[in-house]
Amino acid sequence: MAKQRMTPSEAFVETLVSQGVTHVFGIVGSAYMDALDLFPTAGIRFVPTVHEQGAAHMADGFSRVSGKHGVCIAQNGPGITNFVTAIAAAYWAHSPVVAITPEAGSLGVGLGGFQETDQLPIFSKITKYQAHVNSPARMAELTARAFDRAHLELGPTQLNIPRDYFYGDVECEIPAPLKISRGPGASADLDAAAKLLSEARFPVIIAGGGVVMSNGAAALVALAEKLGAAVVNSYLHNDSFPASHALACGPLGYHGSKAAMRVIAQADVVLALGSRLGPFGTLPQYGFDYWPANAKLVQVDADPRVLGLVKKTHVAVCGDAREAAEALTARLAQRALAGDVTRAERAATIAREKQRWTEERASWDHEQDAWSVREMRGSAYLHPRQALRELEAAMPEGAMVSTDIGNICQIANSYLRFERPRSMFGAMMFGNCGYAFPAMIGCKAAAPERPAICYVGDGAWGMSFGELLTCVREKLPVTAVVFNNQQWGAEKKNQVDFYDDRFVGVNLENPSWANVARSLGAHGVTIEKLSDVGPALRDACAAQRDGRTTVLEIMVTRELGDPFRRDALKPPVRHLAKYAALNAKKA
Ligand SMILES: Cc1ncc(C[n+]2csc(CCOP(=O)(O)OP(=O)(O)O)c2C)c(N)n1
Ligand SMILES: [Mg+2]
Numbered sequence: 002m003a004k005q006r007m008t009p010s011e012a013f014v015e016t017l018v019s020q021g022v023t024h025v026f027g028i029v030g031s032a033y034m035d036a037l038d039l040f041p042t043a044g045i046r047f048v049p050t051v052h053e054q055g056a057a058h059m060a061d062g063f064s065r066v067s068g069k070h071g072v073c074i075a076q077n078g079p080g081i082t083n084f085v086t087a088i089a090a091a092y093w094a095h096s097p098v099v100a101i102t103p104e105a106g107s108l109g110v111g112l113g114g115f116q117e118t119d120q121l122p123i124f125s126k127i128t129k130y131q132a133h134v135n136s137p138a139r140m141a142e143l144t145a146r147a148f149d150r151a152h153l154e155l156g157p158t159q160l161n162i163p164r165d166y167f168y169g170d171v172e173c174e175i176p177a178p179l180k181i182s183r184g185p186g187a188s189a190d191l192d193a194a195a196k197l198l199s200e201a202r203f204p205v206i207i208a209g210g211g212v213v214m215s216n217g218a219a220a221l222v223a224l225a226e227k228l229g230a231a232v233v234n235s236y237l238h239n240d241s242f243p244a245s246h247a248l249a250c251g252p253l254g255y256h257g258s259k260a261a262m263r264v265i266a267q268a269d270v271v272l273a274l275g276s277r278l279g280p281f282g283t284l285p286q287y288g289f290d291y292w293p294a295n296a297k298l299v300q301v302d303a304d305p306r307v308l309g310l311v312k313k314t315h316v317a318v319c320g321d322a323r324e325a326a327e328a329l330t331a332r333l334a335q336r337a338l339a340g341d342v343t344r345a346e347r348a349a350t351i352a353r354e355k356q357r358w359t360e361e362r363a364s365w366d367h368e369q370d371a372w373s374v375r376e377m378r379g380s381a382y383l384h385p386r387q388a389l390r391e392l393e394a395a396m397p398e399g400a401m402v403s404t405d406i407g408n409i410c411q412i413a414n415s416y417l418r419f420e421r422p423r424s425m426f427g428a429m430m431f432g433n434c435g436y437a438f439p440a441m442i443g444c445k446a447a448a449p450e451r452p453a454i455c456y457v458g459d460g461a462w463g464m465s466f467g468e469l470l471t472c473v474r475e476k477l478p479v480t481a482v483v484f485n486n487q488q489w490g491a492e493k494k495n496q497v498d499f500y501d502d503r504f505v506g507v508n509l510e511n512p513s514w515a516n517v518a519r520s521l522g523a524h525g526v527t528i529e530k531l532s533d534v535g536p537a538l539r540d541a542c543a544a545q546r547d548g549r550t551t552v553l554e555i556m557v558t559r560e561l562g563d564p565f566r567r568d569a570l571k572p573p574v575r576h577l578a579k580y581a582a583l584n585a586k587k588a
Pocket of ligand 1: 406407408409410432433434435457458459460461462484486488489490491492
């Protein structure tokens with residue numbers, strides 16, 4: 002499009018159109034009314050939410066499922082500060098979310114008028130790029146840049162617009178999106194990586210989020226088969242390699258697959274493909290320090306800043322995970338593989354460890370620690386692990402599952418397998434309770450044909466259930482599985498382990514969450530029998546086709562699995578006489 006006379010609102014909306022934007026999540030505000038008025042005619046669906054945090058999580062979910070931008074917008078001041086937690090979550094999920102933040106009018110800034118706060122510093126550490134529209138004439142240019150950079154740097158960007166700059170006349174051209182390929186990495190680095198892999202006798206591949214984001218699953222399958230290498234998923238990326246593949250060993254990290262951990266422990270060369278090797282996902286688990294400290298590490302990532310950051314890297318490749326996998330497979334075709342000698346033996350090891358883990362999971366019905374055993378004895382409710390197993394078995398094909406932060410949601414990591422990428426949406430490393438439900442609403446907006454399921458604890462549900470109204474009002478049906486153990490369980494576990502069962506702020510009195518759902522216009526089911534879990538999930542997912550949102554409230558015992566942060570807590574020490582009784586006893 003050549004230069005044309007238009008208003009900045011038109012320049013803004015036309016740039017969204019040019020970037021392929023179809024959905025914008027937010028809450029209406031006078032700050033951007035002039036642009037909002039154009040959305041329907043431009044073919045952009047505005048999805049009104051209950052809370053701006055929900056809107057930004059929806060944008061995140063939307064982008065993670067579609068690979069496109071997620072977009073959110075809100076009123077200057079409080080609408081924008083409500084975004085903060087969700088934008089931080091998107092930052093650590095590497096989601097290309099564009100947060101559009103209209104701000105106080107340029108002629109009033111600094112006078113302490115209405116809904117004014119300095120909106121750039123607030124997001125400075127949780128965005129990859131911040132565009133400030135400093136003249137209405139630059140509206141299209143800076144809008145386009147915020148979109149381009151979100152993809153280029155894989156993370157949220159901010160587009161800050163003084164609210165008076167939507168008005169006026171400008172001459173401008175609408176920029177086309179910048180499409181930039183990352184490439185596979187430098188050829189010398191790829192050569193070095195191929196050499197190490199060709200010399201490996203027990204190569205293991207960690208399939209990271211980069212495999213998903215680069216649409217690299219097929220390229221990874223080819224590479225893994227070429228090497229006969231076991232593939233483990235990085236933490237919370239259970240969808241980065243098809244779970245039914247013979248080489249798939251399941252996820253590493255917190256409440257992950259023991260098969261994956263036992264196999265990687267034997268590696269002499271590890272290829273981390275599209276992974277920053279986040280510290281939380283490589284910590285010891287089940288009392289097992291599985292990280293192969295003596296193995297040689299090849300790390301491939303599109304972000305040069307994470308290469309060699311937390312683990313000693315022998316060969317680092319800055320490149321796209323898919324393109325790098327293809328380049329490595331091509332190079333390996335020209336080399337003799339030392340691992341060919343051990344291929345059959347390794348395949349047998351992989352099969353054996355997977356079988357062992359499958360059997361252990363099948364017989365692991367409940368937690369075994371003293372507190373859990375005591376709690377479950379007096380309870381008629383379900384064991385969380387059993388409920389998770391039933392859900393796993395009933396999971397409909399093509400399902401998208403998001404998981405929140407909490408004890409049961411983390412245990413779910415062992416009970417979620419996927420065949421296709423863009424299926425699992427953990428709350429990732431910002432770790433905020435209240436992520437899973439709104440994120441899944443965004444996923445459903447992007448992929449209405451796929452079953453949409455979120456796993457949420459009752460505490461986190463209390464933070465996020467309000468968005469049921471969005472599901473109902475906007476016909477974005479989701480199945481919310483709420484694990485009702487009447488506690489902030491993950492944190493209670495710390496009080497059990499370190500504070501002699503002195504419970505402060507962790508017990509929850511809940512209403513019937515099924516009743517709450519019904520009163521908000523959704524469907525609600527309370528589940529107290531194990532045999533009801535699977536059928537209820539299937540029914541609820543089928544009902545999504547009729548636009549119905551369902552809350553499956555599963556009543557579970559108060560037993561608790563391994564904690565998150567045992568690594569970061571210490572037994573209590575009290576010096577003052579007043580607190581002497583609170584010194585550590587059992588730890
Ligand atoms: C926004 C936010 N607040 C507090 C926390 C600390 N936190 C981590 S897990 C957790 C408990 C979650 O309880 P619930 O959702 O009921 O799940 P459960 O652990 O009982 O399975 C809390 C409070 C957090 N991660 N995020
Ligand atoms: Mg709970």
